[in-house]
Amino acid sequence: MNADNQVIISVKDLKKYYNGEEIKALDGITTDIKKGEVVVIIGPSGSGKSTFLRSLNLLERPTSGTITFEGEDITAPSTDINMLRQNMGMVFQHFNLFPHLTILRNMTIAPIKLHGLPKEVAEKKALSLLARVGLEDRANAYPSQLSGGQKQRIAIVRALAMDPEVMLFDEPTSALDPEMVGEVLDVMKNLAKAGMTMVCVTHEMGFAREVGTRVIFMDCGKIVEENTPEQIFLNPQNDRLKAFLQKVL
């Protein structure tokens, strides 16, 4: 475990309803995420995993409850949402690279426009990040020229180029060919080893087991069970979790 136990995100009684109270996507989530933690969220589809992850950087507006990020209540109306998002990198299931820009532009547009970095510096930084994921030779390619695994690696380093405090992963390997899953998971493992705080929605149980410091099992908009990977996978308590693990393992 990480020695630094500082809480970076604190979520209290988070609720997200659609159509009044008809659909409860999130029904009272409370949890703390500490610096350096790798929190893996698992659960059946429709359990609210993605909604929870997306409310952390307010891509979804919660109906009620509070999220505190580095001591500041970000659900308050006065929050600078754009500033918040600069500190939270996000990786999507469908990569969402910008198809009209080269890989290098994809990675430098935000640091240049938002951090005000000079172009050369931003590019140098982007190239060293690309080297970390073994794609420095594709700097001037366009996203359509890359494979799915390459696109997702680029999406990860695009978020990293902003030097975020936390990385959010929304099913990063679900849209990939099976043989490309490994290369993306490797990048994520290295990131975790480097001490990045990560919140990751995934169906890769192997990854959850190996890299996760904590696993959250969600069902019907609630946290059903929350524990270390060993306890979750070897000694599950809840019946719903047992049934789920039986199906996926």
Next chain:
Amino acid sequence: MIKSRFCKQCGTKITGDGSVCPKCNSALPELVIPDAGKKANQIFILGLLSILLSFVPVVGIVLAALCFFFSNKELKLVSSAGKARTGRKLAGIGLALSIFGTIYVFLLLSVGNIPLWALNTGNKIAKWAVGIPADFENNFITDSRYNYIVKGLGITFEVTVFAALLGVVLGVVVALIRSSYDTLKDEMRSGFGNWLLTLLNKICGIYLTVIRGTPVVVQLMIAYFVIFVASNNKVLVAVLAFGINSGAYVAEIIRGGIASVDKGQFEAGRSLGFGYVRTMAFIIIPQAFKTVLPSLANEFIVLIKETSVSGYIGLQELTKGGDIIRSRTYSAFMPLLAVAAIYLIIVMFFSKLVSILERRLKNSER
């Protein structure tokens, strides 16, 4: 079929069918056949000559036939040379013109001595054909009547260009308001900004409904005879009326373009920390622009043709100019066909431009 080809980078002759040049190691360009260009040029010139000489009986026909004969053989060989094809097309036009020219000259020669069999049917055609030069002179030369066409064309361009500019500006503003409303109404806190955006959205909605629900001629006449009744500047009124009309269509085109960009792009931009405006400017608009540009160009072409109804407010643009000539000379054939031909040429020119543009944009995706 292809015997040998050349690397376009270093000029080396390539034998065999490799895809990389052995000398300069660059990827090989498309296949080039020696002398193909020269032969294509000859066919092209032959086709051109058949047009130029089409007024000389028989010669034009012979030239065109020669062009067809040669190109038929060459086309199989010169699979990539477009110039030979163009030459063939020219020869086609030349052939048609030559046949017409030959008949015409024949009629001219026999006009004093028309055989009896031709009197009933041929007589009319012959008289009409013989009368063409006089008709042309009467319609376009006498009293400098071509000025109606030339000046009219100028005004048509003036109205179209400024109306298009106004239309694009209006359209972009309306489209941005409407798509901002669609994406921002949930996100915004209630307050003045929210209230203002809702109001603007309502106004834009009414604008689109009214403008797209009424004919442009009626809008033009309302603008001239009701709203700007005090103004005598017909060009300005036409620009305003057509611009406001075009703006409604442009707005829907642009809104469609913005909506066609994947929602994930917007989220990716926002998740990096870009605000709404910057996400639109850096990420959404550049992508929407590509899909929208051909439709926008088409809207411009429609606008050119639509300005032909300006005659309703007495604006002397191209169509009205032709109509004035008709009312002076009592002969409709020449002026109206001339006007139609001019519109056709302009529209064909811009259509060609649009298709080139579309191809370019498609290529830049890769």
